[in-house]
Amino acid sequence: MKFLDEYRDAAAARGLVDLIRRAATRPWVIMEICGGQTHSIVKYGLDEVLPDAIELVHGPGCPVCVTSLEMIDRAHAIASRPEVTLCSFGDMLRVPGSRGDLLALKSQGADVRVVYSPLDAVKLAGANPQRAVVFFAIGFETTAPANAMAVSLAHKRGLANFSVLVSHVLTPPAITAILQSPGNRVQAFLGPGHVCTVMGTAEYEPIARHYRVPVIISGFEPLDLLDAILRAVKQLEAGRAEVEISYGRAVRPQGNPAARALVDDVFEVCDRKWRGVGTIPKSGYRLRWEYRDHDAERRFEVEDVETNESKVCISGQVLRGIKKPRECPAFGKECTPLTPLGATMVSSEGACAAYYGYGRHLEVAR
Amino acid sequence: MCLAIPGRLIERTEENGLAMGKVDFGGGTRKIVCLEHVADAQPGDYVLVHVGFALARIDEAEAQRVFETLRELGELAELSS
Numbered sequence: 001m002k003f004l005d006e007y008r009d010a011a012a013a014r015g016l017v018d019l020i021r022r023a024a025t026r027p028w029v030i031m032e033i034c035g036g037q038t039h040s041i042v043k044y045g046l047d048e049v050l051p052d053a054i055e056l057v058h059g060p061g062c063p064v065c066v067t068s069l070e071m072i073d074r075a076h077a078i079a080s081r082p083e084v085t086l087c088s089f090g091d092m093l094r095v096p097g098s099r100g101d102l103l104a105l106k107s108q109g110a111d112v113r114v115v116y117s118p119l120d121a122v123k124l125a126g127a128n129p130q131r132a133v134v135f136f137a138i139g140f141e142t143t144a145p146a147n148a149m150a151v152s153l154a155h156k157r158g159l160a161n162f163s164v165l166v167s168h169v170l171t172p173p174a175i176t177a178i179l180q181s182p183g184n185r186v187q188a189f190l191g192p193g194h195v196c197t198v199m200g201t202a203e204y205e206p207i208a209r210h211y212r213v214p215v216i217i218s219g220f221e222p223l224d225l226l227d228a229i230l231r232a233v234k235q236l237e238a239g240r241a242e243v244e245i246s247y248g249r250a251v252r253p254q255g256n257p258a259a260r261a262l263v264d265d266v267f268e269v270c271d272r273k274w275r276g277v278g279t280i281p282k283s284g285y286r287l288r289w290e291y292r293d294h295d296a297e298r299r300f301e302v303e304d305v306e307t308n309e310s311k312v313c314i315s316g317q318v319l320r321g322i323k324k325p326r327e328c329p330a331f332g333k334e335c336t337p338l339t340p341l342g343a344t345m346v347s348s349e350g351a352c353a354a355y356y357g358y359g360r361h362l363e364v365a366r
Numbered sequence: 367m368c369l370a371i372p373g374r375l376i377e378r379t380e381e382n383g384l385a386m387g388k389v390d391f392g393g394g395t396r397k398i399v400c401l402e403h404v405a406d407a408q409p410g411d412y413v414l415v416h417v418g419f420a421l422a423r424i425d426e427a428e429a430q431r432v433f434e435t436l437r438e439l440g441e442l443a444e445l446s447s
Contacts, residue, residue: 001392003372003412003424012433015441036368063367089417091367117418119384119400142368145403146419153382194368197414197421220369227432248428250370250414256421259403349367 003249007221008044016226017049023233024053030232031178031321032190033171035062035349036220042354044222054229057185057321058354060174061192063139063167064091064347066274066319069307071167072097075136076105077302078165084300085111085128087121088136095346098307102136118150125154125162134296137164140171142194144285145259148266151287151294163296166286169272171195172203173283178320179211186321188232190218190225193247198263200255204243212241219247266291276315276343310335313342318351325352325360332361370416372424375401375409389415 032038038058041047047056060066076097079086086102093102093114106112111131115121118135125133137147147164154162171192178186191204196217204215214235218228228246235242245251265288272284287295312330317323325331325344335341337353344350348357355361373389378401380386385401387409397418404420407413413420436442 001372002374003429006433012436012442015436015439016432018441019439034368061368089367116397117400119418138367140368142370142416142421145421146400146417149384149400149402149419153384157382192368194370194414194416194421197370223432227435248431249425250422252422252425256403258405259421262403347367 004221007219007223009223013222013226016223016230020054020226020230020233021051023230023237024051025237027053027055028187028233028236029055029057029185029321030188030190030229031057031059031186032218032225033059033061033175033192034220035065035347037061037190037218037225038351039349039354040220040222040225042358042360046222046225050229054233057324058318058351059178059321060274060277060319061140061171062347062349063143063169064095065343065350066169066276067092067095067138067167068273068275069097069309070273070304071165073099073305073307074297074302075165076100076102077305078134078296078300079105079110079112081132081300083132085113085124085131085133086136087113087115087124087133088138090114091347092136092138096340098305118146119153122150122154122159122162125159126157129161131161132299133162135162135164136167138167140169140192140195141199141263142197144168144263144267145198145256148262151266151291152262154294155291160293163294163299164287165296166267167272168267168285169274170269170283170285172207173280174274175207177277177280177283179207179213181320181322183322184320186213188214188216188236190228190232191215191243193217193219193224193251196245196247196251196255198256198259201243201245201251201253208241208243214241215243217243217245217247217251219250276319310341315342315344315352318344325355328352332356368416370414370421372412372414375407375411375413377409387420389413389420
């Protein structure tokens, strides 16, 4: 496909690696924010072809990974009701909660469905007025316009049987939390390309200035990532700390104003608990009061369940770039994608699952 | 999860009052996606699609930039295009 294949060209990648090697005179630690970027880096082995001076650490940008166990249990409790049809994106339904995952619940007779788009869930609600259709709305800013459109459309069409369980997360507060955490090693960020396609880059300016870190808004293909790494290294070597767009074919500085306006109309910022990290202030979206009739948490009163996370799992430190998957004693042993112990193993975009998926658990720890 | 795929817009349509369109992702895959957030996209344009929504029109000039830089620096002698 045009705009994908050419960014996987090996000769161009070697050229960029060569430029990075010439630019880097000192060791630098760079974090890629997105799970999709982590996945590409591990899949194409980019971390292994970079000069030793450049260390990539993997960020928290996997919404499935960071959705709290409490929220998954809430979805489970709602989906268990006989009148409910619960829909979400495929990978969310496979994440184990305290009482199993949502697809297992489906095998026991619950009406749980995978949808491609949130609009499919609205369609289901329109076609099945006797069912209470609940959409488990997760995601970063990238997904917020789609989820907001589903709510807005259902509201306009008067679909009283459509509601959303919102567990949205925001990127800038997570970056700030990483920079403020004791033991932070990150010196530059590869910023979230598709989040910025929607939101633009203004939110990252104060972060770059205040913490003196370059933020390079990066795409997801090998050449995108290598170009962003080269720009980060050049800034670090020159002592600069600026926001720079490497992924110009998809990101404008102002983002997508129409999409942002809709998101602002439907959602407001709230505190959010991240799995493996804890509560980060002002790091999520919830529905605005005007849309409360479509709020699944309001409609279905679900009592809080006591949840327990693994004591061995180090996903919190992996998500902050303090440790690598291989430093966990459970990695690839009792913790695998089929039996995940924590956030970074539950989705293929999590750092631990990406390492496992591409056979890194088979290598001797270096 | 923030996966977004480029595809070529074939035609604009409408559904439930929303601007929609048929997008070709190559390999025989075509999908109807929501175009509400890319009002200026016309058939023939490439759009970036996430969970059934076009989030941006691909900037074709910007898309060439990394290759131009590599060529200027003499790092892309092997590539013809």
